[in-house]
Amino acid sequence: MNGLESLSTALIELDEDLTLRLTGEILAEGEVAPLAILQACQQAMRVVGERYERREYYLAGLILAGELFKAILDLVQPYQEDAQGVEHAGTIVLGTVAGDIHDIGKNMFGTALRTFGFTVADLGVDVSAERFLEEVGRLHPDLVCMSGLITTAYHSMKATVELLRAHAPALRYVPPIVLGGATIDEEVCRYTGADSWSTDAMEGVRICQRLVAARGKRSL
Numbered sequence: 235m236n237g238l239e240s241l242s243t244a245l246i247e248l249d250e251d252l253t254l255r256l257t258g259e260i261l262a263e264g265e266v267a268p269l270a271i272l273q274a275c276q277q278a279m280r281v282v283g284e285r286y287e288r289r290e291y292y293l294a295g296l297i298l299a300g301e302l303f304k305a306i307l308d309l310v311q312p313y314q315e316d317a318q319g320v321e322h323a324g325t326i327v328l329g330t331v332a333g334d335i336h337d338i339g340k341n342m343f344g345t346a347l348r349t350f351g352f353t354v355a356d357l358g359v360d361v362s363a364e365r366f367l368e369e370v371g372r373l374h375p376d377l378v379c380m381s382g383l384i385t386t387a388y389h390s391m392k393a394t395v396e397l398l399r400a401h402a403p404a405l406r407y408v409p410p411i412v413l414g415g416a417t418i419d420e421e422v423c424r425y426t427g428a429d430s431w432s433t434d435a436m437e438g439v440r441i442c443q444r445l446v447a448a449r450g451k452r453s454l
């Protein structure tokens with residue numbers, strides 16, 4: 235088993251000490267890109283979720299997995315490139331939608347966006363459609379990005395898309411809307427009426443870059 239596989243197994247087994255020790259060792263060796271570590275851990279989180287679904291893990295397992303992933307992020311962050319010298323790529327309003335408090339993936343995506351020069355207004359979690367509308371009206375961003383992982387989130391996303399579009403005349407411009415989070419797919423995207431979606435932070439950044447390029451970026 236290579237280092238990443240061992241790390242993934244340790245995270246799936248919720249072995250706190252081993253997970254943090256292996257993360258530290260892999261980072262110190264410097265042979266694996268920080269992003270690859272996070273991608274492996276993201277896959278491991280899916281397995282934790284599946285075990286929860288099969289009732290092999292309980293809520294405490296989800297909570298511990300979340301805490302472990304945050305600790306891994308803290309260890310990996312200093313090794314990631316920062317945005318120094320990167321040209322302003324556009325402005326994004328980001329949030330986890332109403333009824334949903336999952337924020338690990340949203341925060342990772344926000345960090346990736348900033349690394350590539352985007353200015354991100356992160357509204358946090360459990361963000362109502364009205365709050366999104368308020369911030370879009372205030373900031374006139376290039377894009378709106380919504381994160382959500384539970385079924386309830388799909389309805390909140392749809393309600394937010396509809397509210398923003400209903401206010402198109404007052405806003406003058408409704409920016410493209412991008413969805414993300416482990417359980418989002420094409421069907422959810424179609425249901426909500428959003429413009430694009432991804433379950434991967436880096437792919438999400440590329441989608442945002444393409445959408446901004448298609449129209450030309452705006453400044454705050």
Ligand code: B12
Pocket residue numbers: 276279280281282283284286287293296297299300303333334335336337338339340342343379380381382383384385386412413414415416417431432433434435436437438439
């Ligand atoms: C950790 C976790 C929790 C933690 C969250 C801690 C936190 N601060 O976020 C806690 C314990 C709080 C939790 C609670 C619950 N959870 Co939970 N949770 C998970 C778990 C295991 C991992 C989520 C995670 O952090 N993944 C790692 C991150 C990095 O991945 P990610 O979120 O997908 O993000 C990546 C991409 O999607 C992308 N991305 C993220 N956002 C965006 C946005 C845009 C625009 C773009 C482009 C990209 C993008 O970038 C990230 C990096 O690549 C998932 C399982 C899974 N499949 O992921 C279940 C899961 C999401 N949870 C689930 C459930 C059921 C719950 C609860 C209802 C449990 C309960 N009975 O209370 C509650 C809901 C609480 C609520 N109201 O929100 C289910 C949802 C099923 C469903 N379809 O409804 C899942 C899928 C588990 C399962 N398989 O059953 N959970």
